[in-house]
Amino acid sequence: MPTRSRLAALGVATLATASLAATTAVLPLGAAHAFTYVTDARGTSWGIQDSASPGADTGSIRATQEGTGVQAPYSTMLNGYGGLRVTVDGPARHRFDGALLRGFGLVEDGPGRFESTRSVALGGVHVTRTVDVVEEEGHGRWLDTLTNTTDEPLSVEVAFGGQTGFGTTGTNASRVVATSSGDDVLDPADTWTASASGAGAAGATWQGPTATVVGDFHRTGDWLRDTFTAPYSAEGHAANYPAYVNTLTLEPGASASLVRFVAVGERVTAATADAELAAVTERAAELAAEPDLDGLSADEVASIVNLDGVGDDAPVTVAQPPAAVEPAPTTSVGYDVVDKTIAELQADMEAGVTTSVEITQAYLDRIAAYDVGPFAFNAFTTVAADALEKAAAADAARAQGRTGALLGIPIAVKDLYDTADMPTTNGSLTFEDFVPAQDAYQVAKLREAGAIIIGKASMEEYATSGSYSDNAFGTVWNAFDPSRSALASSGGSAVATATSMTAAALGSQTGDSLYAPAAAASLVTLRGTDGMQSDRGVMPLSWLQDYAGAMTRSVSDLADILNVVSGTDPQNPETAEADAHRPEDWRAVLDADALEGKRIGYVPSTWVDPYGTSTVIDASVAAREQLAVAGAELVSVADGPVAPARPNVDVNWEGWARYLESHPELDMDSPADVVCSQLKMPYTTYDPSFCEGKRRMTDAEIEAWRGYRVQYQENINAWMDANDLDAVVYPGLLSEISLNDGGGNRSSFGRRDTPSGGSGVPTLMFPAGTDAHGAPVGIQLMGRAWSDAELVGYAYAFEQTAAKAGIGHVTPDTAPALTERSAPTLAVPGATKVAFGRATTVAVRLGSADATGTVALRKGGRLLAEAPVKAGVAKVRLPAKALRPGKHALTAAYSGDSRYAAASAAATVRVAKAASRTTATLAPKVVQRGDRPKVTVTVVGANGITATGTVRVKAAGKVRTATLRNGKATLRLAPLAKAGRIPVKVVYVGSGTVVRSTTQVVVRVTR
Known part of the structure; x- marks a missing residue:
């Protein structure tokens, strides 16, 4: 799915700084074009809700069809099936506790296999899914792994289910028609169940049956609402929403996995409906008797807790990808x-x-x-x-x-x-x-x-x-x-x-x-x-x-x-x-x-x-x-x-x-x-x-x-x-x-x-x-x-x-008021001294070591430099020539992040003029009285700064001046009337950026 890189202006744009620029927040999602179809050997296309567009990323079956695209007929009444709900018993429940889980970053990794690229963190439990559509066999497998990342045991309930139809009558409405117990009543004694819709008119075709292999589970639930408190109802519209609930106790660091299978039939007629249902239930019975665990790791198999004869009584920890980071509210x-x-x-x-x-x-x-x-x-x-x-x-x-x-x-x-x-x-x-x-x-x-x-x-x-x-x-x-x-x-x-x-x-x-x-x-x-x-x-x-x-x-x-x-x-x-x-x-x-x-x-x-x-x-x-x-x-x-x-x-x-x-x-x-x-x-x-x-x-x-x-x-x-x-x-x-x-x-x-x-x-x-x-x-x-x-x-x-x-408009509780972020203290060193033309670093220390974001140095509204905060310190490097010589009052502005508010502090930088070195040469060095020798003056500014301005040359009481061009000036002395060694004093008077410097040479005047 394309990343939403256009989500600019999110959040930590600072009110404390003079700038109103905003940062960019990007939700990383997969790069595929749309949710993924997998077509099995019978020609049924399974639409798996992975991280590709539209990015539902639940791992459930969107639908099954007789092909792909909007024009392909639906082969079953599954409409969002194979989803996962988790509730973690604890003092502070996540705001989405018990909701349909999403955000696994599911990506197809090989034909028909979808792996989680990130865990979903819920109440101290990390959850991942692996979905396999076994193309040659025509069934799907869901492996859901939960790991306790806390230091205390956790009681967790896990529900698997979805929508198998809608309404109460006709070919759209579905109900449980067969179970492993030999009846049509869904209860924890069953290891598999089959659902089918009502019969259509003579000569018509309608969606085929489905079966779910759940292994051991503890109670039924209503997938549509109150899944962990309301049992499944076989009456009315609710009959279309079966859920299978398992209760787990997870020890610290331990993982537990649940594996389920879904088999689907093809579209049927009155003549083929019974045979298609028989084929689906037969496949379900086979999977319940001999679960397909091909492609699972040894740890994954050892962690399975809902299949008899599978799994290990000893605690096991299954490797999982890191959890997606949830923004701080x-x-x-x-x-x-x-x-x-x-x-x-x-x-x-x-x-x-x-x-x-x-x-x-x-x-x-x-x-x-x-x-x-x-x-x-x-x-x-x-x-x-x-x-x-x-x-x-x-x-x-x-x-x-x-x-x-x-x-x-x-x-x-x-x-x-x-x-x-x-x-x-x-x-x-x-x-x-x-x-x-x-x-x-x-x-x-x-x-x-x-x-x-x-x-x-x-x-x-x-x-x-x-x-x-x-x-x-x-x-x-x-x-x-x-x-x-x-x-x-x-x-x-x-x-x-x-x-x-x-x-x-x-x-x-x-x-x-x-x-x-x-x-x-x-x-x-x-x-x-x-x-x-x-x-x-x-x-x-x-x-x-x-x-x-x-x-x-x-x-x-x-x-x-x-x-x-x-x-x-x-x-x-x-x-x-x-x-x-x-x-x-x-x-x-x-x-x-x-x-x-x-x-x-x-x-x-x-x-x-x-x-x-x-x-x-x-x-x-x-x-x-x-x-x-x-x-x-x-x-x-x-x-x-x-x-x-x-x-x-x-x-x-x-x-x-x-x-x-x-x-x-x-x-x-x-x-x-x-x-x-x-x-x-x-x-x-x-x-x-x-x-x-x-x-x-x-x-x-x-x-x-x-x-x-x-x-x-x-x-x-x-x-x-x-x-x-x-x-x-x-x-x-x-x-x-x-x-x-x-x-x-x-x-x-x-x-x-x-x-x-x-x-x-x-x-x-x-x-x-x-x-x-x-x-x-x-x-x-x-x-x-x-x-x-x-x-x-x-x-x-x-x-x-x-x-x-007391009725009318109501407010959802799913997005509560945000907590105002506190601002960390900023420690800025005393006046930083630097010579013009040299870069320098101002180390700004934040009072909160876990703060992220950036610190910017500004003079008025002008941004001079910016650096990221690492380990509570932002080392902001002022580039050469960012400030002219003098004393400068700056602002160190912290951008803020998801935990901390923006903050600012005063900073002082003193910029000294660059040093200079003046040299002079005479041509010729020996002259006769009345001659005017040529003096070439070179002034080199430190730190690569070009000296500008004026040089004064004094000899025999007479002063001549010249303007530097590219750090050099050439002039002739006044006529020298007296013989002997005449000192020539050269003075560079300095500029706004380079200090004064002098030198002296001697000219010999003969008779």
């Missing part, structure tokens, strides 16, 4: 930005409590702590290198009297918005180094308002998925549950905001990529009426249907951003009507009584989870009742609006054609260069033949597409009029979000798309508390075209009522 700023609204940040800046520089630094420190390392959320692909510089400019503008709701506020933008100062990648290597010529319209408006564009938020490659945010530079992980998906293509925007790595973010939506990730992150977002916000400079997915919008913590924050980015864009005709419909001030519609007397409709059939669960819906229904508490009348409506017939047009191709036309700096000739790019992640690539014959939309098709959306809006208006509705309420999510190691186009959790995306009417998502398991829920209000302002007012009224009821 510290900050150099005393001001805490966690869950601060834009209004709160602005009020504190106006009151002098903090500055934009401090706020920006605080967010950068949180990015450095939580968006890099083995447990990174991967919310950013790029962090702006000039964020602190822009923040300083905002502070300067404020000092000059400028005001504004967004002045000095850091905001992230999804990585499909054009930014002229950062790459716009669309989450893909296709656009890896593309820097647009100008900012997108909304980005430019934010900058004009004084906002700080802190970076580019990570996204699903090409914005194509409604279930995950996978891309070439790192999978985005859920803000509230770090095992789960962040949902849809704007996941990075949502996670960055929810975890307080930014104050707000811009995202985009075609179908669900604003509301879904916002619901999962307890945020507010508006998918406004078509044209309310300009999408000029935003990479497309579906022309006219795409909507570029914001995600915020509160409705008032949304209003502040809408005041800046909404309205008519003179260069985008789609926004021509916006100014006529947007309020002059969006804050003017924030009325706590806005819902009073309003009729809010709901369609009961839309409040049902298709996967048969109720936890999320129950919480959403309870939240819906808060609308009534706020004064609205809830009205049940039997049926939703009817959509007109959709034209068969290629809006994706048309969108890219328009984008390429407006971006000549992007060296692409056709949408085919984008759509069928072979630089996309392999499981999303299309064969080039897919793009053959594609074309742009005709004028008639464009008219039909516009007409379709207008007619759909009119249908919605008529439907709402017929039911006398002011708005319609929908749930956001319908069921629990699945884990993040699956993928593809198989939705495994319910969410509710409103007619908004298809029609272009507005929908506003807002937080509505949590479900019974503590996960956020949100509800949506949909209105007529151009009723955006009314929806904002309704959401604000709900927000105020919900706050009184």
Whole structure:
């Protein structure tokens, strides 16, 4: 996976120094192009989640397919299977204790073998995985090794499992159908189990069975939630999430390994299903009886504890690679930005409590702590290198009297918005180094308002998925549950905001990529009426249907951003009507009584989870009742609006054609260069033949597409009029979000798309508390075209009522407030003396021997020299000629690191002038009276310094002067009238850099 070398400006950029330069933090990941397929002898392609793009790096099976790429059918229902969860019993549990483990640096080392290149450290235990897909046998093997690195025994629980399907019925739903005990009940008596989905229709094919060989285990678990406390349930949707839990006691320095196997079948029909299941169970029984341990070391085999007759009772330590370093959760700023609204940040800046520089630094420190390392959320692909510089400019503008709701506020933008100062990648290597010529319209408006564009938020490659945010530079992980998906293509925007790595973010939506990730992150977002916000400079997915919008913590924050980015864009005709419909001030519609007397409709059939669960819906229904508490009348409506017939047009191709036309700096000739790019992640690539014959939309098709959306809006208006509705309420999510190691186009959790995306009417998502398991829920209000302002007012009224009821926006606990770093003392020697032209070293000693980072010597704002801190000392070498002669007051500035804050101390350097040596020669040395001999004077400065200035030559009471050129001067004496030996005294008077020096020669004058 490409290293995220563009993550500049992370964290230890110092506030104490005059410079606002920032350091670069890089998350080292593998160099492969995408997660790795291994194809076995039967033609099944196993997608292994290694460290290659998108870098999930869990070691689990993403899916199995009948080939590679987006067009290959799935061969089984495995969707993120073979993952690992670990919980370590101890007084201070890791914040990701019990979560799906990742960050092993898994790299394919030989055909089908994946080795950990680093350990994952969790509560004093180092964990590694080795995954083998045995191609000729058609099974996979997982060896998980855990080593106690502490001085005390540790109790550890380890769970292996995943998702074998979804829902409750049909060919997508899976259940345990066979076990080693001869029944279909999963319990610790089993050494292997087999799962299969329901039967399909006659003549149909569907995904084949799978089997898992687990050996000895102690109890079952629910892989989706509460794995170590909730047992596996064979009922309902939960039957798709088996987990196998082992309890271990690890002695200090000892290792224990668990080995499991997975066998997969092929797609089946009614005629072949039984035989394929029999073949899979037979293979499982063979592996349980004679485990395949080929290729494991003697120590690895000796450490295995879950197979009878394998392993050694004597303690063994298995060699493991070093653990990945997790950034320290510290900050150099005393001001805490966690869950601060834009209004709160602005009020504190106006009151002098903090500055934009401090706020920006605080967010950068949180990015450095939580968006890099083995447990990174991967919310950013790029962090702006000039964020602190822009923040300083905002502070300067404020000092000059400028005001504004967004002045000095850091905001992230999804990585499909054009930014002229950062790459716009669309989450893909296709656009890896593309820097647009100008900012997108909304980005430019934010900058004009004084906002700080802190970076580019990570996204699903090409914005194509409604279930995950996978891309070439790192999978985005859920803000509230770090095992789960962040949902849809704007996941990075949502996670960055929810975890307080930014104050707000811009995202985009075609179908669900604003509301879904916002619901999962307890945020507010508006998918406004078509044209309310300009999408000029935003990479497309579906022309006219795409909507570029914001995600915020509160409705008032949304209003502040809408005041800046909404309205008519003179260069985008789609926004021509916006100014006529947007309020002059969006804050003017924030009325706590806005819902009073309003009729809010709901369609009961839309409040049902298709996967048969109720936890999320129950919480959403309870939240819906808060609308009534706020004064609205809830009205049940039997049926939703009817959509007109959709034209068969290629809006994706048309969108890219328009984008390429407006971006000549992007060296692409056709949408085919984008759509069928072979630089996309392999499981999303299309064969080039897919793009053959594609074309742009005709004028008639464009008219039909516009007409379709207008007619759909009119249908919605008529439907709402017929039911006398002011708005319609929908749930956001319908069921629990699945884990993040699956993928593809198989939705495994319910969410509710409103007619908004298809029609272009507005929908506003807002937080509505949590479900019974503590996960956020949100509800949506949909209105007529151009009723955006009314929806904002309704959401604000709900927000105020919900706050009184103790529901609404919630904050994740996965990214807690950072600890302010203490600054080490700096010991600088007394005045350092050096002659001009000579280099010298100033040894700056830090009071903390484990400090890292750099120490810089500066004079005013000028950097003179810098050196790394090693063993608590920075030996800063001042180069020759860095300072002119004289006494200099300098600053020794320590950069800070992940443990220590920046610090500075005064330093003094005295620079003496360079020494000089003067010599002179006479020609001739013997002269007659009245002659004028020639004197050549040479002055050599020490340390390679060229002497400049004047020389004086005195003979017989008369003085002559000359100017040195290249250290030499030639002159003639005055006529010598007296015979004898006449002394000639030569004086170099010195310069600003070289000291005075003298010499003497004698001339003999004859009669």
